[in-house]
Amino acid sequence: MTRFSRRKKIRRTLGEKNIDKLYHLFSKSQASYITDDSRLVIFSDLHMGNGSNMDDFLQNGPLFKQVLEQYYEPGKYTLILNGDVEELHRFRLRQITSFWKNTYTVFKRFHDRDSLFKLFGNHDYEILLRHKLPLNIPVHETLKLDYKGNNIFIFHGHQAGYRWFKLYHWITAFFLRFLANVLRIKNYTVAQNKRKKYKIEKNAYNFAKKNKIIVVIGHTHRPLYESLSKSDNLKFKIESLCREYPSAPGNQKQELEEKIQKYKKELVDILQRKDGEDIISNLYNSGQAPLVPCMFNSGCGIGKRGITAIEISEGKIRLVHWFDKRVSRNYLGYDGYPLHRLQDTEYCKITLKEDPLDYIFTRIKLLAD
Numbered sequence: 001m002t003r004f005s006r007r008k009k010i011r012r013t014l015g016e017k018n019i020d021k022l023y024h025l026f027s028k029s030q031a032s033y034i035t036d037d038s039r040l041v042i043f044s045d046l047h048m049g050n051g052s053n054m055d056d057f058l059q060n061g062p063l064f065k066q067v068l069e070q071y072y073e074p075g076k077y078t079l080i081l082n083g084d085v086e087e088l089h090r091f092r093l094r095q096i097t098s099f100w101k102n103t104y105t106v107f108k109r110f111h112d113r114d115s116l117f118k119l120f121g122n123h124d125y126e127i128l129l130r131h132k133l134p135l136n137i138p139v140h141e142t143l144k145l146d147y148k149g150n151n152i153f154i155f156h157g158h159q160a161g162y163r164w165f166k167l168y169h170w171i172t173a174f175f176l177r178f179l180a181n182v183l184r185i186k187n188y189t190v191a192q193n194k195r196k197k198y199k200i201e202k203n204a205y206n207f208a209k210k211n212k213i214i215v216v217i218g219h220t221h222r223p224l225y226e227s228l229s230k231s232d233n234l235k236f237k238i239e240s241l242c243r244e245y246p247s248a249p250g251n252q253k254q255e256l257e258e259k260i261q262k263y264k265k266e267l268v269d270i271l272q273r274k275d276g277e278d279i280i281s282n283l284y285n286s287g288q289a290p291l292v293p294c295m296f297n298s299g300c301g302i303g304k305r306g307i308t309a310i311e312i313s314e315g316k317i318r319l320v321h322w323f324d325k326r327v328s329r330n331y332l333g334y335d336g337y338p339l340h341r342l343q344d345t346e347y348c349k350i351t352l353k354e355d356p357l358d359y360i361f362t363r364i365k366l367l368a369d
Helices: 003-028 061-072 093-099 101-112 125-129 165-183 194-211 230-244 250-271 357-367
Strands: 032-034 039-043 078-082 116-119 142-147 150-155 214-217 295-297 307-313 316-324 339-341 347-356
Touching (some): 003 194, 061 101, 061 307, 061 316, 093 101, 316 357, 347 357
Parallel strands (some): 032 142, 150 214
Antiparallel strands (some): 039 307, 316 347, 339 347
């Protein structure tokens, strides 16, 4: 074994130890019980800044606030902010709360009706050192949900990396705040490192599979449903439609052909991207079938084409995408994507995929080791 491969093995072991330790704490924590009547939405990685052109949240900030006020608040959803809400590596907390004070006002309304859970990530870890938290909203590391005796474990995701993130936190914060800001250098995060992203997701997947639970993370900025990337989901959709096609009535075959072609075009577009973002997403169990649908990722609030989130309601879990149709029209022409438009706005939501939680947990119990 080479020195490089030994180092990789040590780092992977440390990541697994981190998440095991987190699970040990989680096992002793009090669960929040949810039912089929519960409504929750999970956002992560907003990276709210000071409103300057170095603020990554600036593009989607108005969309996010409108979505909370016109959809999730009237719908009586519980809002879960899963880490990296504030970009404290680059900006001071008072700058962030001052510029985004209207958004914090919305947070406060969720909090006042006991419908807000705020978790910390690696970019807002510093908030734990504050004697006075914004709007006196408590901050936690994890959240455990109990659905009919089945556990959903929510944490930001950096815990599945290296144990020295606290040291890296201070070094990164110093570099970004006092050098990168001055030189106008944008953030470099784990979301831009395919190897680190894959490793963190794999550790989270193995942990969930081992304990036969659902985990919901953020951190890597990549929305995942049932441990699958977008390209993997598209492949399964295409395969399913192809199986359905031969026995379909003649009047339905044209519709199936159109869907297959649309999904095929979307898949080709993903696979031809220069960054190869989605290609490294192959199954986390090293190709050993079957894949266990135990890991979900809410994506991020700073996507170029909008915001992704995980919803849990009516006994179902779903991956949704909010976007401004003036900015992104990618999904408007695709059949099979339920579309919801906010009244009197150009903001739309599509449901990329959803399944009953009972079905997901049944598959986990039957397929996990």
